Amino acid sequence: MNNEIKREADEMMSKEGNVKGEVLRNHFLYIKEKEGEKAIKKIENLLAEYGYPLNFLEIKKLDWYKDGYCGVILLLLKKEFRWEDEDFVNMGEGITRYSFIVTKILLRYLISVEFFLKKAPHLWNKHLDFGELEVKDFNENEKYAVLKVKDYDIHPLTCLYQKGYYKGLFRYIVKEKNITVEEENCIYKGDSFHSYRIKWFMSDI
Secondary structure, three states: OOHHHHHHHHHHHOOOOEEEHHHHHHHHHHHHHHHOHHHHHHHHHHHHHOOOOOOHHHOOOOOEEEOHHHHHHHHHHHHHOOOOHHHHHHHHHHHHHHOHHHHHHHOOOOOOHHHHHHHHHHHHHHHEOOOEEEEEEEEOOOOEEEEEEEOOOOOOHHHHHHHHHHHHHHHHHHOOOEEEEEEEEOHHHOOOOEEEEEEEEOOOO
16 A cells, blocks of 8 residues: 555545535546546455545446545556656546536537536536535637636545536537647645636638
8 A cells, every 4th residue: 555645635535525426436437538447446455455445336326425536536547557747637627528518518519619608617516515616717709718626635536537528528518629728726835716717719721
């Protein structure tokens, strides 16, 4: 057992806050796609080893689970699978393919950026019972939006994941290939909240 991982895992799992099982399930689906079936079993074994057993096939999408699981899984991917920062960004973006928001809403209806941003805080609360998402700024003509996340403190790796997740969501909304996401504020860098600036550009013809 790695004592550093154990310490960080214990810290994350001791924090308040829950996430819907769908989110955890999507983590496993992406890991299976990227690393293969054996990686799922390895993650399950490691979670059990560190005192937090979780079986992928037994996760119920509508049940609540400790959000610390998400952070611990990301930590294991970094420490045991040697993932780099870009891997976590890609995970956040890639996981949107399995997301309820994408499969049940964005792929079925033509939704404007403005409409989506109005619904975004509700969608956050539908999947997490802690933290808060706000629209800090939005300019449709200049093609950017800034999302503010408050009271969300799990692990720095979640910043990379969320950066990719917002990029993936906006790809379905604005239908542009050229999308950038930058984290402008971060609690792990001394700020009191996180904020992400999303920009989209006309695709090259």
